[in-house]
Amino acid sequence: MARDYDVIIVGSGAAGLAAAVAAADEGASVLVVESEKKVGGSSRLSGGHFYAAGTSVQKAAGIVGDTADAMFEHYMTLAQWLVDPAVVRRYCDLSAPTLEWVMGLGVKYHKETLYVSGVGSVPRGHPPEGDGEEVINVLDGHRSNKGVDVVLDSRVTGLLTNDEGRVTGIRIGDDEATCGAVILATGGFGNNPEMIEKYLPRAAATGDWRWYIGADGARGDGITMGQAVGGIVDGHDRALMLATPGFSRDLEVALPGWLVMVNQDGRRFCDETANYTVIAGLLNKQGGNAYAIFDEPARAAAKRSPQFQAYWVNDVLEQKAEDGRIFRADTLAGLAAKAGIDPDGLEGMAERYNADVAAGEDTAFFKKAAMAPIQTPPFYAVEIRPAILCWTGTGLRINADTAVMNKADKPIRGLYAAGETVGNLHGDVYIGGGGSYGPCLVFGKLAGENAARYAKELND
Numbered sequence: 001m002a003r004d005y006d007v008i009i010v011g012s013g014a015a016g017l018a019a020a021v022a023a024a025d026e027g028a029s030v031l032v033v034e035s036e037k038k039v040g041g042s043s044r045l046s047g048g049h050f051y052a053a054g055t056s057v058q059k060a061a062g063i064v065g066d067t068a069d070a071m072f073e074h075y076m077t078l079a080q081w082l083v084d085p086a087v088v089r090r091y092c093d094l095s096a097p098t099l100e101w102v103m104g105l106g107v108k109y110h111k112e113t114l115y116v117s118g119v120g121s122v123p124r125g126h127p128p129e130g131d132g133e134e135v136i137n138v139l140d141g142h143r144s145n146k147g148v149d150v151v152l153d154s155r156v157t158g159l160l161t162n163d164e165g166r167v168t169g170i171r172i173g174d175d176e177a178t179c180g181a182v183i184l185a186t187g188g189f190g191n192n193p194e195m196i197e198k199y200l201p202r203a204a205a206t207g208d209w210r211w212y213i214g215a216d217g218a219r220g221d222g223i224t225m226g227q228a229v230g231g232i233v234d235g236h237d238r239a240l241m242l243a244t245p246g247f248s249r250d251l252e253v254a255l256p257g258w259l260v261m262v263n264q265d266g267r268r269f270c271d272e273t274a275n276y277t278v279i280a281g282l283l284n285k286q287g288g289n290a291y292a293i294f295d296e297p298a299r300a301a302a303k304r305s306p307q308f309q310a311y312w313v314n315d316v317l318e319q320k321a322e323d324g325r326i327f328r329a330d331t332l333a334g335l336a337a338k339a340g341i342d343p344d345g346l347e348g349m350a351e352r353y354n355a356d357v358a359a360g361e362d363t364a365f366f367k368k369a370a371m372a373p374i375q376t377p378p379f380y381a382v383e384i385r386p387a388i389l390c391w392t393g394t395g396l397r398i399n400a401d402t403a404v405m406n407k408a409d410k411p412i413r414g415l416y417a418a419g420e421t422v423g424n425l426h427g428d429v430y431i432g433g434g435g436s437y438g439p440c441l442v443f444g445k446l447a448g449e450n451a452a453r454y455a456k457e458l459n460d
């Protein structure tokens with residue numbers, strides 16, 4: 001029986017649309033099915049940065065000698081090798097060629113905006129002109145020009161398989177469409193509380209503080225559908241979370257340097273201005289929360305800065321203290337009692353920190369920001385939790401060719417996955433800005449090529 005399409009792609013974010021363009025380039029007939037009313041998913045909302053090594057943009061910026069080998073070594077060391085080396089290796093190898101491919105399609109990355117993303121020292125963060133939305137628009141334009149069909153507002157509910165377990169199509173309620181290969185590119189599961197409970201204890205622990213910055217369609221459907229045909233889930237408890245006092249639902253990536261952050265022992269545990277990629281993990285090591293501490297002059301001097309959310313400003317902090325949302329006390333011991341912090345620890349921390357402020361050097365954590373002493377009452381304590389969920393990293397295990405793997409470590413025939421639906425790529429610590437969108441494009445393109453070739457071979 002003739003199939004409806006060579007390749008069907010479930011989801012139209014960066015991974016799905018890159019797959020669509022690449023599969024069409026291989027000569028496949030392609031359908032993209034999207035559950036929402038427009039294409040793009042979280043990718044459209046995203047900064048769209050691409051973490052890559054050895055690119056022409058780096059060379060233009062004078063960064064020569066960065067390689068896939070160097071990226072792989074940094075990635076694997078940061079992840080303590082608790083990720084899939086073969087998949088990471090493929091990402092590193094294909095990061096530069098894929099970025100060049102995306103540029104060839106019309107997306108612009110500029111040498112002037114290249115930056116060191118994450119905790120590395122080599123600039124590998126490539127922000128696109130026009131953010132993630134522009135990447136989506138460019139990919140969708142090529143998708144359309146290449147005659148790839150797209151169906152919107154249609155949530156795929158299951159996969160079709162034949163007697164041999166090969167994936168042969170998709171189901172949308174009572175409707176079916178057949179194909180040679182399916183690519184699952186449904187994004188993450190930030191909007192699925194049950195899956196968060198099951199796979200992301202670190203996010204579940206933040207309770208009603210948690211909110212998700214991504215798109216409505218991120219319900220983990222691809223992961224569930226992949227599991228239903230034998231795919232296995234990898235990358236338990238992997239996600240990017242950001243620290244927040246929970247005052248509003250605005251994206252925030254940094255805390256002001258003028259405050260200190262302490263755990264329940266009253267001890268500092270980090271440079272408060274450390275990269276957002278590490279702060280949430282450090283908070284989790286303290287039991288999932290911490291307190292930002294400052295005194296009255298620091299509060300009074302807090303001015304609006306484009307680097308921080310607008311509530312780190314004197315009058316808002318005053319109002320929050322009035323409302324009881326921030327603890328306030330005339331002594332550090334009194335503040336400690338209100339916040340449940342060890343008073344001796346807090347006083348000892350303040351003594352050492354104040355000496356460091358006077359000497360102009362953070363001898364404990366080497367913070368570079370302007371520091372303010374903690375010496376003039378009243379004192380303030382604001383609870384901080386890693387409660388902003390940016391993306392989820394638990395998902396289907398793929399091999400380096402993007403085939404979804406079963407528990408016998410064999411590819412499920414006819415089934416591929418890419419993007420946030422994949423689970424064996426991210427370590428405990430996020431590699432840096434572009435470390436999610438980059439692999440979406442890399443593995444989306446690769447999945448499109450491989451699925452198209454697989455479907456073509458079925459014809460033979």
Ligand SMILES: Cc1cc2nc3c(=O)[nH]c(=O)nc-3n(C[C@H](O)[C@H](O)[C@H](O)COP(=O)(O)OP(=O)(O)OC[C@H]3O[C@@H](n4cnc5c(N)ncnc54)[C@H](O)[C@@H]3O)c2cc1C
Pocket residue numbers: 010011012013014015016033034035036039040041042043044045046047048049050132154155156157185186187188213214215216217218219220221222390391418419420421432433434435436437438440
């Ligand atoms: C605000 C924001 C900023 C970010 N900034 C960056 C950044 O700068 N760099 C970086 O690396 N990462 C960033 N990220 C993360 C990154 O953008 C995402 O991880 C990535 O875009 C996910 O792409 P995707 O293609 O896997 O999924 P998505 O883009 O979410 O696409 C998946 C699509 O599948 C659809 N879908 C889901 N289920 C079904 C179904 N059953 N049937 C049909 N369709 C379905 C969804 O509706 C969605 O459109 C950011 C994320 C956000 C939200």
